[in-house]
Amino acid sequence: MGNMKGKTLVFMLLFAVAIVGFLAYNNTRQPALEEGAPGEDPLAYEGTVKIGAQTVNESIVLAWMGKLLVESHTSLDVDINTEFAASSVLHQAMAGRELDIYPSWTGTQLTGIMRYEGPNLPSEETFKMVKEGFEKTFKMTWAAPIGFNNTYVMAIPRAKAEELGLKKASDLKGHSETWKLGSDENFDTRPDGYPGWTEAYGIEFGDVLPMQYSIMYRAIAGGEVDAIVAYSTDSRIKKLDLALLEDDKSFFPDYSAAFVVRMDTLENYPALLSVLEKLSGQIDEVTMSELNGRFDDGEEPEDIAKDFLTQAGLI
Template sequence: MWKKAVVATACAVLVLSLGYTAVTTSSAAGEKITVVGKNFTEQDIMAYLVGRLLEEKLDVPVEVKSYLGGTDVAFGAMKSGNADVYVEYTGTGYVNILNKEAASDPQQVYDEVKQAFAERYRMDWLEPIGFNNTYALAVSQETAKRYGLKKVSDLRPVAGELVFGTNQEFLDRPDGMPGLTKTYDLNFKDVKSMDAGLKYTALNSGQVQLIDAYSTDGRLIQNNLVLLEDDKHFFPPYYAAPLVRQDALEQYPDMRDTLNLLAGKIDEQEMAELNAKVDVEKQQAKSVAEEWLKKEGLIE
């Protein structure tokens, strides 16, 4: 089983008012589920996926307000009651919301956020969807074959021949470069700081041989890169799961079982493929979500 402080309620209400409705159905006042999503592709897909599934299974009007903002805005909307559900990441709940030190045990992180959110915020973490959107190290197919790279530990004897390309944030954070090099005893030929969008170009052109990435980034699929297994489990777990207000679960008793239909359904590879459909193929997140739900037999 298996990302800072919450802004004022007024801010969340203001941002929510700027969202858009994915599903519109006339209903009695209060008879509506509001799904929100953060401001990046994966969350856009997840918001529509959750919203469409709830609409189909519960026969309740569902409003989707995607690209709402960062964690503070999405979580603030939940706290204020202006949102009922969104997909959050266990590591984000653990580190950014509960302000705990990063931990590496996925089950421990899930159990702690589940208990704490229920007690402090009257919110329930449901079953994880399956994918872990955490940091990962990526190399080209050619580099993987040349040096026999399958896992991060394989880098140790060859690190002195490799240039690492990364953004400044990864260089500074303890769960980034400092901890990585210490845990795996790595000493790279050089480390180049660059804008996140330039890392893939630098890798493809041979300026660097290794980059950091997010494990569900669609550009991994686009560039046919190899993700190295984090065999010492250094990177913290960021498993995605529906986070739901308990009031909503009480109002709609079938909501829990409906959202748990997503449990374990999407791994990192498939989530990267879904993200690539939006980021690379320029499909609409709403269409990608609906197509996936139909493929899985979850909606008609």
């Protein structure tokens, strides 16, 4: 009888140890499940996510990269719409649950959507501010930056720059007052655009002509405008032999590219963020300019995106 009690006691102790071990194991695994890491199978996801893009080369190429990454690493279907005219329209569509993901630039949303009017911030602080602001106000978050900064830059034909000795934006004073400036459709009204630029530099153009981004380059090539506000990763800067004027007042903020994602979409598909972040830190300014050039030369954005992701080993 005493022997039976001893065996029973040993069994109960072993059982208790097993229960404690199981609970400890389960607790250590739970955070991973929430992060969409080990324990969750993205290939078992069901549903459709929608990715949007502006009608500009870079936004379209990045949106296609997002689509191909999601399709390659999850079982989700992906719809893509690349017909949004401006970042504000994209944001409205996302807020209205018409989209789940879109590529954007930190400076664009910090000064545009968030109405930030303070001094320029380093790239890390800019990203932190816009990420925290979007999470708190819009229930959207940002994936880690893709790697390049596509900021604004004043550009004029190189021959004109050399003739007039223009090397920095401040040199425009005394010339721009009779010039026409071509810009994208938002620059003339955004606080990080023309209104703020004229205040910072004390310089004005004779006329500012907002237009579709692609038309802007045709306008300066045809002499319809004297200067344009270019994007620093645009391949047409090199093709049209444009001179870039130094932003000597450091007016333009950081425009690091990254994917914006609805937080409720991540609640349904937790691994989605890590899938998009496979692209983080993978593209620098030179590479993005080359990819944009392929788009401008008529190559299909899906082919450009697939080629890059395949060569980078991301799909």
